[in-house]
Amino acid sequence: MLGPVVYQPGSQRFVNDPYPAFDALRAGPPTLYDEATGQWVVSRYALVDRLLRDRRLGRTYLHVADNAEFGRPPEPAYLRPFWSTIRNGMLDREPPDHTRLRRLVSAAFTARRVQQLAPRITALAGELIDELLDAGSDGSPVDLVAVLAEPLPVTVIAELLGVPESDRSLLRPWSAVICRMFELGADRAAGEAASAACAEFGDYLRRLASARRAAPADDLLTALTQVADADGGRLSEDELVGTCVLLLNAGHEATVNATGNGVWALLRHPDQHARLRSDPAALLSTAVEEMLRYDCATPMFERWVLTDITIGGHTGGDTGGAEAVDAVEVRRGAELALLLGSANRDPAVFAEPDRFDVSRSPNPHLTFGAGIHFCLGAPLARLELAASTGALLRRVPKLAAAAEPAYKSGFVVRGLRSLSVTVR
């Protein structure tokens, strides 16, 4: 059982600073059952890393069982539009569907397409820094999340997919409502709102895709309408919509929060901030990885147990390795909460894990996950973080925090409400 003080993902105090609780969890058994969420909580790096890659677990169980078999209630009708959209994206599919979808989407969302965006991302970061400098030119505080962290990834993913500028203001509200469903304890009102957003978002994307079929453009949406694998297999219309919703949501929610958390980490460690400023050419790429590790924007992802497993211990199907002696049996049908944010602070892997070190290397953080669902957008996210951080270093020498920021209530996607800074 978990003590009430240790793991409380629904409490604002916990979300503000989960790290002492993560330390306590890692010092305990390999996994603990949390009554409140009904999940088995896993906090050590070695276990989180192995379980993310373990094919006896899944992001869904619906490819091998139905809800009744997993002891879950039937799906309410009001959630159907939400789930049918989400389940048509690769993140909520398992092989062989996941393999097929990821291959098709990767054929359009290529490393080359991402690299080609680099100059545009740098230019965009520059324009947003102009706005930041303008807004703060009289010495008044400016919200860095609203002016830089949010608009950069939203604009990039919208341009990449080919969403016209006039429609972009629709994206963030749809995406915010949908992403609320991934937080623990989402209620009926959240579900109805997410279903309505999925229906509207889906209709919008269907119209846009049909326009691109009629008149192909040089954008990712057109490429997704055209991709075919070796057997001529294509994305179905529903999969195309599910993929675009996933790319638009995943493509900015996590990056907005990673940018806010990362810049805040930099500002509250003035020695490291100064070090990075003294040699950005050498340190920017390691600093970006440390910003991703230190205050993780994606601290928890869930997995369903598809086959009985042993977590920790040494027996067959072992997921514990040499460090674990106290094995815990977890049955098919259980749900795991894998704490990526805790793994990132595990002293077994990171020397002085609570130290923010812009030159940390190696830095094998789990912020982008691991295994078959490893973040498809990691290269783009890294490019965006390097562009915004690089531009801040070059253009805003006096950047400083104006106040201690507050975290939003979400734990699954965890980030700042705002980050008030001064720029002169």
Ligand code: HEM
């Ligand atoms: C700092 C920013 C980002 C973070 C921290 C992040 C984190 C993650 C994590 C942890 C996963 C795996 C979830 C799991 O295993 O259950 C994931 C998957 C995914 N991410 Fe990201 N992400 C970021 C940015 C992006 C961007 C910019 C895109 C796309 C443009 C993107 C697209 C995806 C997709 C498509 C998947 C599903 C991959 C699959 O199921 O095979 N992400 N992301």
